[in-house]
Amino acid sequence: MFRRLHDNAATVTITIDGVTTKAAVGESVAAALLASGDPRCRQTPVSGAPRAPYCLMGVCFDCLMEIDGEASRQACMVTVREGMAVKRSPRPAPMTP
Numbered sequence: 001m002f003r004r005l006h007d008n009a010a011t012v013t014i015t016i017d018g019v020t021t022k023a024a025v026g027e028s029v030a031a032a033l034l035a036s037g038d039p040r041c042r043q044t045p046v047s048g049a050p051r052a053p054y055c056l057m058g059v060c061f062d063c064l065m066e067i068d069g070e071a072s073r074q075a076c077m078v079t080v081r082e083g084m085a086v087k088r089s090p091r092p093a094p095m096t097p
């Protein structure tokens, strides 16, 4: 569904849930995730519905992922770098009143 407009860009290697993939230098983690073919980045706490990057400008918070061991980072606001480890966020435990 998503493809890069310029596939001739320099690349870095990142992992998404342990799977190695190439990302263009200067693109966001969210862009790399969308280009990977599987845009899921987290699940909603209540229903577990999958979410994917939506606004790509730091507003919606649908792109929360674990990036280099730090949870709940906005993937659209982080630029990829060589060796970056990205993980989809696990479904959080339901809140109790």
Ligand code: FES
Pocket: 030, 052, 053, 054, 055, 056, 057, 058, 059, 060, 061, 062, 063, 064, 074, 075, 076, 077
């Ligand atoms: S995609 Fe909306 S905040 Fe990242």
